Amino acid sequence: MTDDRIGQRAADLLPEEQVTGSEDPRAQAEAILSESDEREDNPDAAPDSFLERRRSGETTR
Template structure:
């Protein structure tokens, strides 16, 4: 379960999210946070799976 305070903090939409609109910012925030938590949990449960994290500048090089 995601902490209500985290949801409220994330429910303040980013500019690109505001431009796209949202019928339910809190539900959107909960989904984003759940996805983030799931990805973090998966990374820890599969340390042999290497996920490369690069910036756009690094990828262009």
Template sequence: MTDDRAKSRAEHPLPEEEVVGSDDFQEQSEAILLESDIREEEPEATEQSVLQHEDPEKIERRTSEEAAE
């Protein structure tokens, strides 16, 4: 993943991302793009296999209801 991709995505979040906000759009963008890249390389990737590529301490867990608040 390139820094330019994450920077561009952080500067232009999706409308639903803007509504719920983020403590750090840059970090959020990096995590979303990393997961996207992994799933593109491994279409059958599960959440568990994606997590193997990420730092579990950085992953924010919330339900769809919590995300909509």
């Protein structure tokens, strides 16, 4: 995980993530990205969830 990626995610926290009032948005972003990376590397890491992979040309209708 790169500092640039963490910094960008910290700057772009979702509204529901901002509501929590994190004292350290950077640490919050790092935790979010870490969990996301784990789910991507191991789709079974989160019970009752799955990772759906799509290409940019594939859209939902």
